[in-house]
Amino acid sequence: MKACILAVGSEMLTPFRVDTNSLYVTERLNAIGGDVRLKAIVGDDVGELAAVVESALGWADLIVITGGLGPTEDDVTRDAVARALSLPLALDESIVERLRDRFARRGMTMPDINRRQAMVPSGAVVLPNPNGTAPGLWIERGRTAIALLPGPPREMKPMLETLVAERLAPNAGGRGLFRRVLKITGRAESDVDAQAQPVYGKWTSGPVPISTTILAVLGQIELHLTADAASEREAGAALDAAAAELRAVLGPSVYSSDGRNLEAVVGDLLRERGLTIAVAESCTGGLLASRLTDVPGSSDYVERGVVCYSNRSKTELVGVPEELIREHGAVSEPVARAMADGVRERAGTSIGIGVTGIAGPGGGTPQKPVGTVAIAVVADDEARVRTFQFIGGREMVKFQAAQSALNMTRLVVMKAPAAREWAERR
Amino acid sequence: MKACILAVGSEMLTPFRVDTNSLYVTERLNAIGGDVRLKAIVGDDVGELAAVVESALGWADLIVITGGLGPTEDDVTRDAVARALSLPLALDESIVERLRDRFARRGMTMPDINRRQAMVPSGAVVLPNPNGTAPGLWIERGRTAIALLPGPPREMKPMLETLVAERLAPNAGGRGLFRRVLKITGRAESDVDAQAQPVYGKWTSGPVPISTTILAVLGQIELHLTADAASEREAGAALDAAAAELRAVLGPSVYSSDGRNLEAVVGDLLRERGLTIAVAESCTGGLLASRLTDVPGSSDYVERGVVCYSNRSKTELVGVPEELIREHGAVSEPVARAMADGVRERAGTSIGIGVTGIAGPGGGTPQKPVGTVAIAVVADDEARVRTFQFIGGREMVKFQAAQSALNMTRLVVMKAPAAREWAERR
Numbered sequence: 082m083k084a085c086i087l088a089v090g091s092e093m094l095t096p097f098r099v100d101t102n103s104l105y106v107t108e109r110l111n112a113i114g115g116d117v118r119l120k121a122i123v124g125d126d127v128g129e130l131a132a133v134v135e136s137a138l139g140w141a142d143l144i145v146i147t148g149g150l151g152p153t154e155d156d157v158t159r160d161a162v163a164r165a166l167s168l169p170l171a172l173d174e175s176i177v178e179r180l181r182d183r184f185a186r187r188g189m190t191m192p193d194i195n196r197r198q199a200m201v202p203s204g205a206v207v208l209p210n211p212n213g214t215a216p217g218l219w220i221e222r223g224r225t226a227i228a229l230l231p232g233p234p235r236e237m238k239p240m241l242e243t244l245v246a247e248r249l250a251p252n253a254g255g256r257g258l259f260r261r262v263l264k265i266t267g268r269a270e271s272d273v274d275a276q277a278q279p280v281y282g283k284w285t286s287g288p289v290p291i292s293t294t295i296l297a298v299l300g301q302i303e304l305h306l307t308a309d310a311a312s313e314r315e316a317g318a319a320l321d322a323a324a325a326e327l328r329a330v331l332g333p334s335v336y337s338s339d340g341r342n343l344e345a346v347v348g349d350l351l352r353e354r355g356l357t358i359a360v361a362e363s364c365t366g367g368l369l370a371s372r373l374t375d376v377p378g379s380s381d382y383v384e385r386g387v388v389c390y391s392n393r394s395k396t397e398l399v400g401v402p403e404e405l406i407r408e409h410g411a412v413s414e415p416v417a418r419a420m421a422d423g424v425r426e427r428a429g430t431s432i433g434i435g436v437t438g439i440a441g442p443g444g445g446t447p448q449k450p451v452g453t454v455a456i457a458v459v460a461d462d463e464a465r466v467r468t469f470q471f472i473g474g475r476e477m478v479k480f481q482a483a484q485s486a487l488n489m490t491r492l493v494v495m496k497a498p499a500a501r502e503w504a505e506r507r
Numbered sequence: 508m509k510a511c512i513l514a515v516g517s518e519m520l521t522p523f524r525v526d527t528n529s530l531y532v533t534e535r536l537n538a539i540g541g542d543v544r545l546k547a548i549v550g551d552d553v554g555e556l557a558a559v560v561e562s563a564l565g566w567a568d569l570i571v572i573t574g575g576l577g578p579t580e581d582d583v584t585r586d587a588v589a590r591a592l593s594l595p596l597a598l599d600e601s602i603v604e605r606l607r608d609r610f611a612r613r614g615m616t617m618p619d620i621n622r623r624q625a626m627v628p629s630g631a632v633v634l635p636n637p638n639g640t641a642p643g644l645w646i647e648r649g650r651t652a653i654a655l656l657p658g659p660p661r662e663m664k665p666m667l668e669t670l671v672a673e674r675l676a677p678n679a680g681g682r683g684l685f686r687r688v689l690k691i692t693g694r695a696e697s698d699v700d701a702q703a704q705p706v707y708g709k710w711t712s713g714p715v716p717i718s719t720t721i722l723a724v725l726g727q728i729e730l731h732l733t734a735d736a737a738s739e740r741e742a743g744a745a746l747d748a749a750a751a752e753l754r755a756v757l758g759p760s761v762y763s764s765d766g767r768n769l770e771a772v773v774g775d776l777l778r779e780r781g782l783t784i785a786v787a788e789s790c791t792g793g794l795l796a797s798r799l800t801d802v803p804g805s806s807d808y809v810e811r812g813v814v815c816y817s818n819r820s821k822t823e824l825v826g827v828p829e830e831l832i833r834e835h836g837a838v839s840e841p842v843a844r845a846m847a848d849g850v851r852e853r854a855g856t857s858i859g860i861g862v863t864g865i866a867g868p869g870g871g872t873p874q875k876p877v878g879t880v881a882i883a884v885v886a887d888d889e890a891r892v893r894t895f896q897f898i899g900g901r902e903m904v905k906f907q908a909a910q911s912a913l914n915m916t917r918l919v920v921m922k923a924p925a926a927r928e929w930a931e932r933r
Contacts, residue, residue, distance in 0.1 A: 094533065094546065096530045098722075104523070107521065108522035111522065118550060119520075119548070119559070122547070133545070296523065365797070366796055366809070369793065370792055370793030370814045371793035371905070374905075377869070384817050384819075385817060387813050388796045390811055390812070391811060394810060398811060427823070
């Protein structure tokens with residue numbers, strides 16, 4: 082099934098907005114064997130959108146159009162598709178009725194302008210929108226099906242799910258591309274690839290072919306495995322085996338193969354083991370606590386955090402001795418350790434983290450350049466302290482420091498060796 | 508000048524990658540009067556790319572293509588454009604020479620495969636690439652000019668700059684689109700638009716026409732003003748006047764018209780006035796401190812932050828009386844106020860902030876549903892306390908609460924009324 086995804090909206094032709102809906106649409110279409118060959122972004126112009134739709138009619142089995150279904154003059158998708166297909170538009174009274182009800186339930190009268198949203202090209206199927214006023218539309222023309230979906234993701238996504246389940250998947254015969262992502266931290270991309278390539282290289286010619294892409298994002302390497310399989314079950318079994326093989330080779334540096342991010346993995350480990358945590362951070366400025374508390378239910382294990390931005394606050398909030406700061410400097414392993422110990426003791430938690438460093442752009446010295454960060458993670462029976470040298474600007478240093486602190490916490494809680502030690506032990 | 512931007516690369520047709528090059532290209536083209544009418548993303552397929560180029564030849568004055576100029580079989584842009592224009596490709600020995608030199612300077616021999624990068628459609632102008640092996644190409648065909656640029660931003664951007672300066676701007680006559688963004692917080696989109704529309708509505712027909720787009724993003728409304736002017740200077744004067752007019756109508760809810768974000772605006776206000784700040788946060792979990800400390804130099808005014816996630820930590824870290832929590836609940840204005848007072852007093856800062864709320868998904872009650880957040884900002888001579896009801900999931904609630912706390916701080920420091928009071932006073 083060759084697919085084309087069109088995003089409609091002049092705002093996405095400015096320097097300020099990208100189309101991200103198409104990523105979600107692509108994932109869902111891939112899963113039922115859809116092959117996205119072209120994506121386009123078109124402004125709010127009937128003629129131009131109609132021309133793009135017409136040209137896609139020549140080759141595409143499916144055209145998914147998002148956006149331009151609102152009630153204003155700028156919302157041209159209905160008109161453009163009708164024009165491309167030479168179909169007349171007519172007012173659908175049942176849509177008007179639903180819109181009136183929707184407004185009435187909110188104690189409002191439907192503005193006249195919303196009647197535009199009830200205009201339907203002849204022969205189109207109306208797709209209900211439980212989360213907004215714009216109904217979707219489904220039109221078949223020869224080999225090509227055209228889906229018109231609203232732009233806001235919270236309206237578009239559920240409508241696409243229904244469309245996939247009811248109309249697209251039943252005709253797709255189960256075959257599709259299915260994905261799994263292994264997330265790795267604490268290692269370089271080249272290092273991960275050198276170790277992983279001999280493993281994944283042989284999968285492309287297996288009974289269920291799996292292709293692998295390596296993506297380096299900040300503080301993290303991702304291995305994207307894509308299985309081309311006859312069913313989700315077949316793909317699942319092949320991807321499980323593949324993920325296990327990679328985990329065996331890459332060791333504890335793989336922190337997730339089920340989509341969870343690092344803070345969720347750390348949170349789940351803490352919860353499973355009945356542990357609690359407190360953090361004392363300087364250069365990360367609250368980011369570490371914020372990431373830990375992004376996880377729903379984190380109040381079960383996060384007791385407190387302190388952001389010791391001044392030296393005085395390091396002493397007052399977590400009891401770092403002034404002499405220690407004088408002797409070693411605020412950015413040092415002894416101070417990181419004292420912060421972790423101090424916050425752990427005062428909070429009475431199982432784990433304490435201390436992070437102190439130079440996020441930049443100012444504050445660096447030849448001995449301790451911008452990007453130098455000391456991190457300590459302390460538990461009952463274990464403590465790890467390490468100094469990192471991160472690259473990039475202020476926000477990049479903050480993120481990488483928080484990422485490393487979370488990863489050290491993960492390894493302490495799992496009592497697992499870090500990647501380097503793992504590699505040396507093998 | 509009607510422009511079309513094409514991004515080439517199958518990886519951008521997966522669920523993992525978006526094309527962002529086009530944002531930069533759009534901005535540069537807009538500034539010389541280029542009107543981007545269509546963007547498309549095409550995979551590494553000669554025939555499909557050629558078809559898209561052919562169809563753009565029918566209407567575009569300029570086609571900018573990024574990517575697909577590498578040395579491998581997957582790099583099809585040269586071949587596709589040659590096919591669309593029916594031009595023969597020939598090896599350009601001078602490019603081969605430059606490539607050989609480039610490799611030699613790195614002590615390497617040029618791989619044979621790189622000869623592909625020296626294939627040039629007949630009549631094309633070669634654009635030098637100081638930052639990589641892929642030269643760009645410039646081809647004119649009737650009314651349409653076609654620019655082929657490499658995909659990596661650090662190669663593409665300087666090449667585009669040269670192209671704009673040497674080929675595009677001289678023909679554009681200085682006329683272009685120039686932008687300014689007004690950022691507003693603490694108000695609803697419809698409310699801002701109702702007040703702003705009568706002002707900006709008349710600008711479209713002025714001597715320097717300015718069009719205005721309103722964009723609602725989380726916790727913020729943006730008014731994008733786009734001036735169509737004969738020169739950057741003319742645009743600057745018109746945009747200055749326009750921004751001043753909108754500020755007069757919208758009052759202190761406009762926090763920035765120079766690109767700064769809210770945390771930077773708050774930071775600059777604190778620095779200008781020689782003030783310091785400390786924060787005590789519960790439901791935002793460190794996000795407020797993290798945003799404040801995202802600003803370079805924020806250690807000048809941020810003294811400390813505490814994340815009081817447990818009730819015990821509220822009492823221990825900032826001295827909130829246990830009875831106060833028992834009487835009013837942890838999520839209440841008295842507790843927010845006590846947190847702000849407590850952290851301010853202990854830190855000895857000019858300003859203290861307290862934030863306590865229910866980020867969800869759990870923890871809501873009928874009286875205090877998920878999204879309820881109490882915020883207090885206390886200064887020497889002023890204190891503001893307010894309860895908000897935010898919508899959305901956990902991270903959305905956290906962000907909006909941090910945004911509102913920053914905005915209340917801005918208004919306290921400026922001694923400015925909030926938007927509602929402003930509107931009522933007028």
